Amino acid sequence: AQTVTQSQPEMSVQEAETVTLSCTYDTSENNYYLFWYKQPPSRQMILVIRQEAYKQQNATENRFSVNFQKAAKSFSLKISDSQLGDTAMYFCAFTYSNYQLIWGAGTKLIIKP
């Protein structure tokens, strides 16, 4: 069975600090996609970053980067120079062929001023 595990229910850091959110997954598939989504208080799910499993290079989007370790089935998200607007729930998700996302439980991230 495919599963996604986020072991940190909540994290809190000071503004401008760097924070890393962890995510591990389990699958027997070889080709798949991994995502980090952000859900702010407005509740709309926003894509933060995506990674194709066949790419060895870690994805980067401005202040957001991932550490993708395929053998370890680990997909952590690093947020650099954190901002107040980064406060949100962050979900790690996985899909392979049918685009049905398998979700982690989420990590509540609080950026303190």
Added chain:
Amino acid sequence: GAVVSQHPSWVICKSGTSVKIECRSLDFQATTMFWYRQFPKQSLMLMATSNEGSKATYEQGVEKDKFLINHASLTLSTLTVTSAHPEDSSFYICSARPTSGRASGELFFGEGSRLTVL
């Protein structure tokens, strides 16, 4: 980026009535749309996969007669909660998969619809 619009964003209804939630892809065509339910402080639970022109595929434990899904066009899917009861109160979210021309594997999400059944 691609836009998915959900309507209504907030609805309150009486127990026993039916409520329809619309999910529209505004600037792309979507062969497949997904409907999720999210309880407070929890992750998204996939309810069903909506395919244009065919019957929806429901996840185990989701009552298809209770949650009617119609995907009549490539830009619109609807979820109707029939004979709603207080336990149906929740946040419902749709997502759409572009038919073509977009990054593979990417889904776009609606703003969500908060249903409160009195």
